[in-house]
Amino acid sequence: MKKNNQKTLFSAPDGKSYLVPFILITSLFLLWGFAHGLLDVLNKHFQGVFTMTKAESGLVQFSTYIAYFLMALPAGMFMKRFGYKKGIILGLCLFAVGAFAFIPAAYLHSASPFLIALFVIACGLCILETAANPYSTILGPEESGAQRLNLSQSFNGLGWILGPLVGGMLIFGGAEDDPFTLTKPYILVGSVVLLVAILFFFTKLPEVQEETDKEEKMIAPVSGTASMWRHPQFIRAIIAQFCYCAAQTGIFSFFINYVTEVDTSMTNIEASRILAFGGMALFMIGRLSGSFTMRWMSPARLLTWFALADAVCMALVVVSVGTVSLYALYLSFFFMSIMFPTIFALGLEGMGSYTKKASSYIVMGVAGGAFAPMLMGYIGADNMAVGFVIPLLSFLYILYFALRCKRE
Template sequence: MEITTENKANKGGATRLVAKEYVIPFILITSLFFLWGGSRAILDVLNKHYQLILHVSKTQSSLIQMMVYMAYFLGALPAGLLIRRLGTRVGVITGLLLFAVGSFLFMPAVNLGSFYYILTPLFVLGLGLVLLETAANPYVTLLGDPKTSASRLNIAQSFNGLGCMMGALMGGQFFFGNSGAEASASIAVPYTVIAVIMLVVAVCFTFIHLPEVIIAPPRRAKAADAAGGTARKALGVAFFFGFAALIAYEISEISINTFFINFMTDDGFMTPMQATWALSMGGLLLFMVGRVVGGILMSRVATEKIFLACALGTVAMLLLAMSGLGLFSKMALIVLYVFESIMFPTIFALSIQGLGANTEKASSILMMSVVGGAIGPLALGYVADHYTMTQALVVPLSTFVIVLAYAIYSYARRSRA
């Protein structure tokens, strides 16, 4: 079944967050956000775990994130091509299977006894993740009125936040809970469980039909194309600026997640287990709540206004975190999560807004922005190894300034419309 959608006004006057006929597909796809959020959050706990057990440097431990996000970068365009040719359901199933294969590979990799052997399963796991996200993110934006696309994606992504919170908490309990910082639990155990879950979900999606949503270009877009290149030039600036902002956001978000535990523990302020609780029940809980509240607010308040306020908040919180004010600086890094929570889905939705038939192609290009997740931890880890964790926060601060610039641009662009 293929469903064609157009930018039409709701005849009843009210705007539904999710079109009635798309409620079930929305629930099914949203469940995937939870699954990959939890499995990815374990990596942030794993980073500190390997620093303690194998005595690798912060720069070396950042290779964990680098391998996953390099897979995102290299797999984004092929993932988009596969989904355009074979459909969302095939993309989801293939992503789940690749994720399961990568998770199962941890078992032989861990038994080989070297930190570097785990990088291969991480890369395969990343290929599965990029397929899932390339399929799910644009699909969710199309399941209703275009005006509520950012709100809809924020609601779906809030379940990603819930998954991250649960994944970090369970990972911390597994690695640090039994014998403190020197726990030597094998990473193969949680990822073998995850692999089995992914296989079960893949089987479920094999028997579930997802409607393929095809975008019909709105009449005004057709008229603009016929009139000339002015509208396309403006749209191009918005898209590529959004792409740059997404890279900057990924550098900030992933580098902070990766070294959050280090920031809380390097000066003896917390133990690794306490820092894991602060991450999961503090930062990631605020992240999830922020996405839910942000998604609701965006159905009532202009998306660009909320985006600008949050961009200002992230810069302010990082400046406070770098100020060396003890508890206040630690709390600032936790509070930062609520401000950054809406950024990825909001930038994503604003960047593909109005692209019509090019939406899937554009979304696969935007997924390449996660290369920032490979750059950020490596850069922050290098600075932290040579200076301090506090000084290393200049890395996410500088890239959040770029996000702020895009928020200002988006707000000004909306005001001119």
């Protein structure tokens, strides 16, 4: 039975298996999950080491996620011209350069060099995500694309667990006013990324052709003189991805702030462990279970229920009713889990030869994460709970997007 399922998920048009390429691509999801998980520790640490307000510490996320907006289209054009493999290697190299740039940044005793290094890392991550997300969806039959992407993204969830766990130990475990503590996790991840880049360089990956006859028929209504912008589900997916990344980044960024404000007895390092083993663990479990749930429930229907549940969770967080709100915040991680890959896959449905270009625009939606933390920090300067109205509104739009996908 397992063997048949494996063939269904990873079978190539010629009958060969895409399982090995899928495993290699999935390793990338782990790496960038780790990098993003570190940001949530940096946000709180920057408030102390560089004496930043909550809104100012949002520059950590801004410098990262604005890179997605600026690099998504160039990344897509690079991929279209040179293919997925070269795009992945370029992304890994930029990732490593940005990580090692933390070393000279520490000698300058200022936030700006660290923010520039984060921007370089994010440029690499943007290229990796532009390549790996669509590549994962097409390494097998189209109808199981969302399931395959959710499976890959499960390992992204593991990276999100390791990021705050390792970052919390290495960063919060050092002197609070010592910028050199910031370099430790980035030296570690930079070294691993270089090894992975070398592995990809010497590994042969299939360059999957997306313009099959079947796909050409699917895009007939939007081909010719018309463009992909005549595809309404794709346009709504860009907005939904913007909203999701705004919600996710805001929740992750101010998790430690919210928890330590509600429970004043909790330290930053304790909150970072709860973020890793509580929130991020639920996030990973949600992606794994979501991938298998999609075997019998459509991605759009599952997204509908999860978006509704997250909207309820955020409403409880905003009203701030003690322990109930804390558990609602933890639970929101589980329901967020499937959103990015599911919105991504639904947005690419029927795009055919537009897939690479369309994926670039959907990745641009990640820019939502650049603005939400600063806005939430400003709104929640005196009471962090109020700032969570931004994720609440975001989940309500995702609910609308999911309902429209079910209808069409």
